Amino acid sequence: MSLNPRLVKESFSVVEPVAEEAAAYFYGRLFSGSPRLRAMFPPAMGEQRERLFAALTRIVWMADNPEGLSAYLGRLGRDHRKYGVVAEHYTAFGDALIATIRRFAAEIWTPEMEAAWAAAYRMAADMMKEAAEADAEAAPPWWPAEVVAHERRTRDIAIVTVRPSQRMDFRPGQHVALQTARWPRVWRAFSIANAPRADDTLSFHVKAVPGGWVSSSLVRETRIGDQVLLGPPAGTMVPPDSGRDILCVAGGTGLAPLKAIVEHVVEHTTGHTTGPGRVPGIHLLFGARHAADLYDLDDLIRMESGHPRLRVLPVVSDEPDYDGITGSLPDVMERLRPWGEHEVYVCGPAPMVDDAVSRLRRSGVPTSRIHHDSPYGAP
Numbered sequence: 001m002s003l004n005p006r007l008v009k010e011s012f013s014v015v016e017p018v019a020e021e022a023a024a025y026f027y028g029r030l031f032s033g034s035p036r037l038r039a040m041f042p043p044a045m046g047e048q049r050e051r052l053f054a055a056l057t058r059i060v061w062m063a064d065n066p067e068g069l070s071a072y073l074g075r076l077g078r079d080h081r082k083y084g085v086v087a088e089h090y091t092a093f094g095d096a097l098i099a100t101i102r103r104f105a106a107e108i109w110t111p112e113m114e115a116a117w118a119a120a121y122r123m124a125a126d127m128m129k130e131a132a133e134a135d136a137e138a139a140p141p142w143w144p145a146e147v148v149a150h151e152r153r154t155r156d157i158a159i160v161t162v163r164p165s166q167r168m169d170f171r172p173g174q175h176v177a178l179q180t181a182r183w184p185r186v187w188r189a190f191s192i193a194n195a196p197r198a199d200d201t202l203s204f205h206v207k208a209v210p211g212g213w214v215s216s217s218l219v220r221e222t223r224i225g226d227q228v229l230l231g232p233p234a235g236t237m238v239p240p241d242s243g244r245d246i247l248c249v250a251g252g253t254g255l256a257p258l259k260a261i262v263e264h265v266v267e268h269t270t271g272h273t274t275g276p277g278r279v280p281g282i283h284l285l286f287g288a289r290h291a292a293d294l295y296d297l298d299d300l301i302r303m304e305s306g307h308p309r310l311r312v313l314p315v316v317s318d319e320p321d322y323d324g325i326t327g328s329l330p331d332v333m334e335r336l337r338p339w340g341e342h343e344v345y346v347c348g349p350a351p352m353v354d355d356a357v358s359r360l361r362r363s364g365v366p367t368s369r370i371h372h373d374s375p376y377g378a379p
């Protein structure tokens with residue numbers, strides 16, 4: 001049966017407004033048909049339901065863009081290996097999915113729609129399975145890792161360093177999902193806060209957020225010797241080798257991937273100030289609400305003192321008496337200079353990232369040179 005993106009989109013748009021109800025129905029249907037699958041999911045399903053719909057929405061609306069769709073489904077397939085998903089699970093998932101769409105789009109449902117969904121699902125599942133199989137030849141589904149250092153930097157922020165039992169290849173700026181023994185099957189994304197190291201350890205900057213099971217456990221309960229699991233590295237906010245000067249705008253623990261990128265750049269450039277491999281000038285704006293929240297400033301200042309072309313500028317937004325640069329990070333960024341010739345990296349709270357990115361665009365920085373990523377939103 002041939003693909004018919006129009007019919008898939010049409011029926012999905014009827015389900016979208018009742019996404020929450022449809023997702024609850026989907027999981028009910030999935031678990032009643034295949035009770036063994038329940039054990040693969042976390043105890044609380046609220047977020048899972050949101051992720052399901054976020055991923056489905058992306059897939060359905062990308063149906064006319066085969067290249068983007070194939071890249072996304074490939075990532076999704078590889079990423080699902082860490083949940084223990086294997087080929088036969090796709091059948092149960094597909095049956096429950098089509099039953100859900102059929103029910104919630106009942107008013108407009110036709111045999112042609114049923115056939116369009118079956119064909120689309122088969123194609124998507126095949127792409128995910130193929131990517132997962134290819135990945136299985138090169139990498140494990142997850143990496144067990146031991147906590148080798150735990151530094152509490154503030155009441156809520158810790159730097160947690162782990163050593164995976166098997167080397168993980170990653171690019172600076174990427175993130176991984178992490179699971180603690182305390183909360184089985186609950187995965188949270190954290191950026192790797194270092195460039196690859198000789199001893200293969202990885203550091204994470206973790207802030208305990210209200211209601212954040214994994215982050216609170218990592219900050220408050222985790223000890224050296226504890227075991228965690230890591231998913232595969234993901235994310236496209238990686239350093240280009242354009243040789244251009246660099247601006248990094250880091251809000252809070254959004255510093256993590258930017259520190260990895262800065263480390264990589266200063267380690268991999270020649271020391272010349274012109275020509276290929278020249279050391280770019282790097283400005284790193286590190287913002288916090290209060291001076292006491294600049295949790296990694298001492299380390300950054302140490303890096304700065306070893307690299308004459310690195311400038312670290314701490315910015316404090318909610319403490320007018322701070323003896324340094326004060327104000328909102330996007331305001332300060334804009335105030336400092338035009339950044340039109342720079343490669344720019346932005347990471348931190350989503351509203352800050354949105355504001356900084358739109359100001360950069362307005363001031364003429366080409367989109368191709370503005371890099372940002374949202375690991376927390378990724379399904």
Ligand SMILES: NC(=O)C1=CN([C@@H]2O[C@H](COP(=O)(O)OP(=O)(O)OC[C@H]3O[C@@H](n4cnc5c(N)ncnc54)[C@H](O)[C@@H]3O)[C@@H](O)[C@H]2O)C=CC1
Binds near residue numbers: 189205251254
């Ligand atoms: N831990 C990690 O590996 C990573 C964390 N992140 C994200 O980074 C964020 C860090 O949050 P916190 O440390 O709690 O930051 P925070 O709320 O303490 O704020 C950090 C900085 O961002 C500024 N800011 C906050 N909201 C703003 C807004 N609406 N407009 C303009 N500026 C704003 C603050 O003034 C401050 O300078 C989280 O959203 C997290 O999801 C992103 C990538 C990696």
